[in-house]
Amino acid sequence: MWAQVINAILGIWLMAAPGVFGFDKPIDDNDHIIGPLIATFAVVAFWECTRVVRTYNIPLGAWLLLAPWVLGYENTLATVNDMGVGLLVIAFSLVKGKIENRYGGGWSAAWRDNTLHQREAQKQ
Template sequence: MKQLKHWQDSGNAVLGLWLAFSPLVLGFHNEVTDMGNTVLVGVLLLAAALGGMFVPRAWEDWTETALGGWLAIAPWAVGFTSTAATVNALVVGLIVLTLALWALQDWGLSGGQRPAH
């Protein structure tokens, strides 16, 4: 069976790096809650995406799905104070969620086998 290329993990790894550095770039590094949540999710996303790139398993796609969902609701769940952090979390969270669900769909369409990278 020919396996599909699976590029979504690379995209989520880049987004994880962005999240880790975005408080400095967007200027909300002094907002402890906003920065802490964003950096933590970024590091976890990067770890899950790298796991998916080097040791492909379905767990990392589900982990990325959960992280993307959390990131999209976190500004209201934990009370972000920065507009930049809120917009960043919402937009990146929705992109992560989309990529992760897309990867899960690809995995399901491949007959239960994880698509090759």
């Protein structure tokens, strides 16, 4: 969970960075869009049952690595900031963390066959 807490903070930082450093368009728009999304996915992934949502941040982190070049940032600080945050977000998205409880086989068990909850139900 600690990894997702860090990603939530990184997302909030991205929301604040344009104001802190005075970034102009399109940098501020990009940070203001991607920041809340990263923070949201990270917070949802705090809980074990929805930990899988952490992986949604991998494409967002990858976009932050590309954005300075695709959008043509003319600001070194913004480029370093976006790419640095992107790299960290990808790294922490890959950390699964502890899963202490069982969830009947997880989300795919709602449509797959022969999953944990079905086997356990048959035993009862």
